[in-house]
Amino acid sequence: MKMAFNDKSPLYLQLVRRIKEDIISMNLLGGEAMPSVRQISASNAVNHQTVLKATRILLEENLIEKRRGLGMFVRVDARKRLLQREMNAFIEDDLPAFLKRAHLLNLNKQALIEIIKSVERQDEDSNMLSS
Numbered sequence: 514m515k516m517a518f519n520d521k522s523p524l525y526l527q528l529v530r531r532i533k534e535d536i537i538s539m540n541l542l543g544g545e546a547m548p549s550v551r552q553i554s555a556s557n558a559v560n561h562q563t564v565l566k567a568t569r570i571l572l573e574e575n576l577i578e579k580r581r582g583l584g585m586f587v588r589v590d591a592r593k594r595l596l597q598r599e600m601n602a603f604i605e606d607d608l609p610a611f612l613k614r615a616h617l618l619n620l621n622k623q624a625l626i627e628i629i630k631s632v633e634r635q636d637e638d639s640n641m642l643s644s
Contacts, residue, residue, distance in 0.1 A: 524559055524563050525563050525564075525566040525567040525570070526567075528553070528557075528559075528563065528564060528567035529567045529570050529571060532547075532567070532571060532576075533571075533576070533595055536576065536587060536591050536592050536595055537592060537595050537596060537599065539592065541587050542587060542592075543587050543588060543589040543590065543591055543592060544586060544587065544589050545586065545587050546583070546584055546585070546586050547577055547584065547585040547586060547587060549584060549585075550564045550565055550568060568585065572585075575588060575591075575594070576588055576591045576594065576595065577591070
């Protein structure tokens with residue numbers, strides 16, 4: 514589980530975000546064992562305390578569970594919970610901010626639809642090239 518880090522937020526929060534992304538994208542499946550703190554720490558050259566801090570957050574959010582003597586496991590319902598949370602955050606936070614910015618730029622509904630279609634085409638084209 515090698516991760517790329519940036520200077521924009523604390524490492525432990527970046528670890529949390531990446532693990533959540535891995536759960537959503539099904540790189541980590543419900544019921545699957547998590548890499549150990551030692552493995553994550555070594556493969557990413559971060560202090561094990563940083564990994565432990567990220568792990569505590571994931572435990573508090575009920576996305577992973579500790580099984581005595583076995584390690585940490587992704588909760589079976591973790592992906593479903595995360596998708597619901599992310600959808601709510603998108604609808605409540607991201608979408609209103611997006612629409613406000615579009616309004617400030619005088620982009621009407623039709624212009625936004627055309628822009629979205631254009632971006633989708635570019636994304637499809639880049640996916641074809643990488644295949």
